[in-house]
Amino acid sequence: MIARAVRWLFLALIATFLAAPLLVVTGVSFNGxxxxxxxxAHPGLLWYGTFFADKxxxxxxxxxxxxxxxxxxxxxxxxxxxAYVSWRYRSRAARWLETLARLSFVLPxxxxxxxxxxxxxxxxxxxxxxxTILSHAVVFVSLPLATIALGFRSVDPALVEAARTLGARDxxxxxxxxxxxxxxxxxxxTVFVFILSxxxxxxxxxxxxxxxxxxxxxxxxxxxxxFQPTMCVGAVxxxxxxxxxxxxxxxSGDLPKLLGGRAR
Amino acid sequence: MLTAGRxxxxxxxxxxxxxxxxxxxxxxxxxxxxxxxxxxxxxxxxSVLTLDAYGALLNREFAGALxxxxxxxxxxxxxxxxxxxxxxxxITRMKRRPQVVWLVFLLVSLSLSDVLxxxxxxxxxxxxxxxxxxxxxxxxxxxxxxxxxxNGAVWASLVYGILPxxxxxLYPSLSQLAPEVVEAARTLGASPxxxxRTVVIPMTRQPILAAFxxxxxxxxxxxxxxxxxxxxxxxxxxxxxxxAALAGHDxxxxxxxxxxxxxxxxxxxxxxxxxxxxxxxx
Numbered sequence: 001m002i003a004r005a006v007r008w009l010f011l012a013l014i015a016t017f018l019a020a021p022l023l024v025v026t027g028v029s030f031n032g033x034x035x036x037x038x039x040x041a042h043p044g045l046l047w048y049g050t051f052f053a054d055k056x057x058x059x060x061x062x063x064x065x066x067x068x069x070x071x072x073x074x075x076x077x078x079x080x081x082x083a084y085v086s087w088r089y090r091s092r093a094a095r096w097l098e099t100l101a102r103l104s105f106v107l108p109x110x111x112x113x114x115x116x117x118x119x120x121x122x123x124x125x126x127x128x129x130x131x132t133i134l135s136h137a138v139v140f141v142s143l144p145l146a147t148i149a150l151g152f153r154s155v156d157p158a159l160v161e162a163a164r165t166l167g168a169r170d171x172x173x174x175x176x177x178x179x180x181x182x183x184x185x186x187x188x189x190t191v192f193v194f195i196l197s198x199x200x201x202x203x204x205x206x207x208x209x210x211x212x213x214x215x216x217x218x219x220x221x222x223x224x225x226x227f228q229p230t231m232c233v234g235a236v237x238x239x240x241x242x243x244x245x246x247x248x249x250x251x252s253g254d255l256p257k258l259l260g261g262r263a264r
Numbered sequence: 265m266l267t268a269g270r271x272x273x274x275x276x277x278x279x280x281x282x283x284x285x286x287x288x289x290x291x292x293x294x295x296x297x298x299x300x301x302x303x304x305x306x307x308x309x310x311s312v313l314t315l316d317a318y319g320a321l322l323n324r325e326f327a328g329a330l331x332x333x334x335x336x337x338x339x340x341x342x343x344x345x346x347x348x349x350x351x352x353x354x355i356t357r358m359k360r361r362p363q364v365v366w367l368v369f370l371l372v373s374l375s376l377s378d379v380l381x382x383x384x385x386x387x388x389x390x391x392x393x394x395x396x397x398x399x400x401x402x403x404x405x406x407x408x409x410x411x412x413x414x415n416g417a418v419w420a421s422l423v424y425g426i427l428p429x430x431x432x433x434l435y436p437s438l439s440q441l442a443p444e445v446v447e448a449a450r451t452l453g454a455s456p457x458x459x460x461r462t463v464v465i466p467m468t469r470q471p472i473l474a475a476f477x478x479x480x481x482x483x484x485x486x487x488x489x490x491x492x493x494x495x496x497x498x499x500x501x502x503x504x505x506x507x508a509a510l511a512g513h514d515x516x517x518x519x520x521x522x523x524x525x526x527x528x529x530x531x532x533x534x535x536x537x538x539x540x541x542x543x544x545x546x
Contacts, residue, residue: 024388122294
């Protein structure tokens, strides 16, 4: 009985802690005046109108979506071959690449950002959208790598053997046996990179922040110039995209299993 | 057959190798190289070979900043693991639907931008952000006052950003933990808390250490929260690195500080490996 109450209280406190800032931002976005107050004064959709009518904010928002899409696609094009070769051939080269890919995720972000800043400057290729896309792709590649590797590990070897016995070549096995099993893992890996790239600030800022102003960069720049509830609208949109994307993953697959937990 | 396999491997791995070596390995070599260059007021750096950037870090101020950053990172990692471990455990024992809701909730806060995280805390702790009003109502504060900048605000924002990482690192192993083990302990008369303390924690020592190290490293790399929510004297090394590159236009200095931070992270990793070897999990 007491154990139950303690457990409930603990979960409620954590949930409050995790939800509080999100609730405040959402609340402030509904203010009817330029004041950043919570609870909102004269609630209304004033700042949503401002956001969608403002070319600058909309440009930052669509630019962020474009960068994130590009980063997610590039990351998958890197992660899938590595995970496949590692599973199919137990190749040492693939394992080396895996280590290299993991490395970039476990290092302090700010250090990566400086390394990328130096890299793109040394190439003389500054302020381009490709810088942001490629940098995000290689920093976050370890996530799809992990999910896709999980996918390949969940394949029953007997299935593959049966297909081979019936004369299937590698391409056939890949297309008919592996694709349906591994696809949900590929999708969830793509979503991870998309959402993380959408929200990443310091790398995006250092590699091309002046020219490629994504939404987090724009919000950050606005933080110094004084607040406006429009910033909250941007934040709310980003949260909505995150909730939508992860809910879709959860609805279309087995989320606990995709995250490495026990299957249903 | 073997050569055919090799050709296949080479074909599959060509693009990932080019991309990863080109954009991960080379930038790191360049980082090391530029940490040995000289700043260039009119450009980014002068391609000379000098230890000046490191020499300029040999002072009490930098040592203090490095120790302070490590202290903050260890504090935040301790808090996130202390909260995240029981949280993850409870989540893995939930029924499927609430479990999925919690996971989505955590993934959303995990992916929330550093900028939006810091901004949200700034709003929440501001004069009109609701929390101060609540504190005044409860009689804890006499009148609404902004609670930022402060160390507490930095820690809250960091814990907020890192807790989901901790949970996601712990989730696989806690989820795979057979429920029968805990049930057995309960059948033998252990209270839930005792079963948790004597069975679950010892069985998951390795993931706990991994989560601790990851949380520490992520905190060490956090730039926005300390910058926006802290006072200059509580800026971490990440802020100093970012500012050296951005405001100071001293890229070699930023690179040298980055190398020092990497060294600290390396030592931390080595220490963890050493600890796990000393007392292997039973």
